Amino acid sequence: MAQPLDARVAACLVCHGENGQSAIAEVPSLGGQPAFYLLIQLFMFRERMRVVEVMNATTRGLSDNELRSLADTVAKLPPPPPAGGPTDPARLERARALIEQHRCNFCHKRDYSGEESVPRLAGQREDYLVKALRQYKDNTRRAYDTSMADVLYLISDEQLLDLAYFLARVR
Ligand code: HEC
Numbered sequence: 001m002a003q004p005l006d007a008r009v010a011a012c013l014v015c016h017g018e019n020g021q022s023a024i025a026e027v028p029s030l031g032g033q034p035a036f037y038l039l040i041q042l043f044m045f046r047e048r049m050r051v052v053e054v055m056n057a058t059t060r061g062l063s064d065n066e067l068r069s070l071a072d073t074v075a076k077l078p079p080p081p082p083a084g085g086p087t088d089p090a091r092l093e094r095a096r097a098l099i100e101q102h103r104c105n106f107c108h109k110r111d112y113s114g115e116e117s118v119p120r121l122a123g124q125r126e127d128y129l130v131k132a133l134r135q136y137k138d139n140t141r142r143a144y145d146t147s148m149a150d151v152l153y154l155i156s157d158e159q160l161l162d163l164a165y166f167l168a169r170v171r
């Protein structure tokens with residue numbers, strides 16, 4: 001039975017956060033994500049190319065058009081603000097050097113807002129960023145292309161923690 005779009009989106013935001021910002025550990029904020037990135041990931045969940053049980057179940061049986069409406073609606077939520085609190089300048093400096101070296105800000109844009117198939121990283125939850133980077137590195141997350149596996153090949157687990165720390169706080 002077809003569910004109206006509003007009701008469907010409301011169900012998503014119970015987990016992902018009504019204002020675009022997630023308050024739940026390891027659940028990503030979706031506000032400000034490029035609509036095309038969201039569409040690709042929803043498609044990959046539906047096809048079980050990216051395996052996350054709750055997301056595979058949520059997208060099962062939805063049409064391409066339904067996925068597109070969800071992506072377009074969610075993309076309009078406001079982007080999450082940077083994480084607050086005191087910051088460790090040494091960690092930020094190490095992350096900046098890694099970002100220059102690996103050109104993260106070339107694909108993800110200089111302000112880390114993402115575009116097209118490349119996600120926004122600015123203000124994303126730090127725990128989710130760590131999880132995502134580890135999953136690309138150990139090949140448990142299938143991606144749309146090989147960009148991230150190639151990049152992470154040369155990045156250690158310690159470096160990945162600094163990168164997530166920086167990106168969650170970037171303004
Ligand atoms: C029960 C909680 C829950 C519900 C309901 C839920 N999600 Fe998710 N969603 C998750 C979790 C957890 C992940 C992260 C999976 C991972 O660790 O890779 C996720 C990931 C995503 C991603 C990938 C984001 C990224 O940055 O790669 C998108 C897009 C998404 N969800 C959209 C939706 C939409 C649209 C709905 C409603 C139709 C929805 N979600 C409903 C828990 C939920």
Ligand code: HEC
Pocket residue numbers: 028098099102103104105106107108117118119120121129132133142143144145147148151155163
């Ligand atoms: C050649 C382009 C490219 C470069 C360079 C690149 N990325 Fe990515 N990144 C992508 C693409 C494309 C995706 C989405 C892949 C997918 O389908 O899962 C992505 C996804 C991600 C995600 C997952 C976000 C989410 O919401 O799930 C994180 C985190 C990330 N990149 C961080 C980085 C960091 C940190 C660097 C530098 C060390 C970097 N990226 C360099 C293209 C790139």
